[in-house]
Amino acid sequence: MPMLELLFLLLPIAMAYGWFMGRNSVKQNDQTAKDDLSNKYSTGLNYLLSNQQDKAIDYLLEALKLEDDSVEAHFAMANLFRRRGELDRALKVHEYLVRQKNLPTKDKEQAAFELGKDFLSAGLYDRAESMFVKLLKNKSYSLKSLSYLMQIYQSTKDWHQGIKLKKAIVKTRDKKALHTLANFYCELATLALEKDQFIEVIELLENALQLDPNSCRSNWLLAQIYENHQQYNEACLCYQDIYLQDKDFFPDVIEKMHKCYHELDAEDEFYQFIRKVYDETGSTTALIKYLSYLESTYSNSKAKEFILSALKRKPTIRGFKHLVKMQMSSTESQNQTENLDVIKELLSAYLNVKHRYSCRTCGFNSSTHYWSCPSCHDWEQLKPVRGLEGE
Numbered sequence: 001m002p003m004l005e006l007l008f009l010l011l012p013i014a015m016a017y018g019w020f021m022g023r024n025s026v027k028q029n030d031q032t033a034k035d036d037l038s039n040k041y042s043t044g045l046n047y048l049l050s051n052q053q054d055k056a057i058d059y060l061l062e063a064l065k066l067e068d069d070s071v072e073a074h075f076a077m078a079n080l081f082r083r084r085g086e087l088d089r090a091l092k093v094h095e096y097l098v099r100q101k102n103l104p105t106k107d108k109e110q111a112a113f114e115l116g117k118d119f120l121s122a123g124l125y126d127r128a129e130s131m132f133v134k135l136l137k138n139k140s141y142s143l144k145s146l147s148y149l150m151q152i153y154q155s156t157k158d159w160h161q162g163i164k165l166k167k168a169i170v171k172t173r174d175k176k177a178l179h180t181l182a183n184f185y186c187e188l189a190t191l192a193l194e195k196d197q198f199i200e201v202i203e204l205l206e207n208a209l210q211l212d213p214n215s216c217r218s219n220w221l222l223a224q225i226y227e228n229h230q231q232y233n234e235a236c237l238c239y240q241d242i243y244l245q246d247k248d249f250f251p252d253v254i255e256k257m258h259k260c261y262h263e264l265d266a267e268d269e270f271y272q273f274i275r276k277v278y279d280e281t282g283s284t285t286a287l288i289k290y291l292s293y294l295e296s297t298y299s300n301s302k303a304k305e306f307i308l309s310a311l312k313r314k315p316t317i318r319g320f321k322h323l324v325k326m327q328m329s330s331t332e333s334q335n336q337t338e339n340l341d342v343i344k345e346l347l348s349a350y351l352n353v354k355h356r357y358s359c360r361t362c363g364f365n366s367s368t369h370y371w372s373c374p375s376c377h378d379w380e381q382l383k384p385v386r387g388l389e390g391e
């Protein structure tokens, strides 16, 4: 164990020792207690130095008799263990605190809460769950316990269990908790969608949108079920809502949205909408879509004029690749086509090694889209990358 960590470990006992000595200095003849603590302190230190850390902890616990001032030292010591990944040791200290009969309620609750966190970190979900459930009615811990319980049910994919907490979550009015719960409904809706259970899907998603009106995942799923049942008008409205909810995510639905407008024979209306999206967000996917409209309705040169001014305003690799492609189709010289093809292939290869999505919470990059970030587990935070190499 490096020296610095050793010092940290000894800090709580040194503090308690100092306090103990200070308190006892008034009672000069309380020599026995003083000797006792001093003994335990040096025995603990000896264990630490000879690398017998578990024995050292037992001694530290024994030496730090639970007086008001030393409870904080226990928590500090346990937190230190947990940060170092030594969960069994953190557990030992927190369990010791929970067992103490005459500990003030406030400290006991904190110990129970910390114990729940230890169990969770150790992957002991059942035991963590029972600790957090006990704390649900406690004002200081209810929101935190709810959020840990939802974390547990997310890990175990126990969506129904999470939904049972709806009443408590709604009561907190906490945006993040409501957003998480809405995604639990979306998970169930995804399962119902696979079985094409129209009414169930709609009901589940109505619940989700009620909890979190900004849940673009709900509208995304609603659009799928409407589309499956040829209700293209409803699907288009859902896609429009996604644009209002989350402009960053929207480029990913443009293709699906186009298909629905196409079914309704309302292409002009679609391109009007896409033009608005491009003007407001500068999205490259929207730009490329709009260019296809200019090419087919007007002319190649009109489309080329548009893309050149667009790229001058906001250059992106994907936009540039599209320009090369347009140039290729309008040139008649064999030689020039081959040259342009080399550039296009190079740009494709470059874009292929770039990730399409990045998590807005933790920065995790991925080529595949996930509704829950594989790294930080936040919901609906993986969105198309922005900037030169993205949208």
Ligand SMILES: [Zn+2]
Pocket: 359, 360, 361, 362, 363, 364, 373, 374, 375, 376, 377, 378, 381
């Ligand atoms: Zn993340």
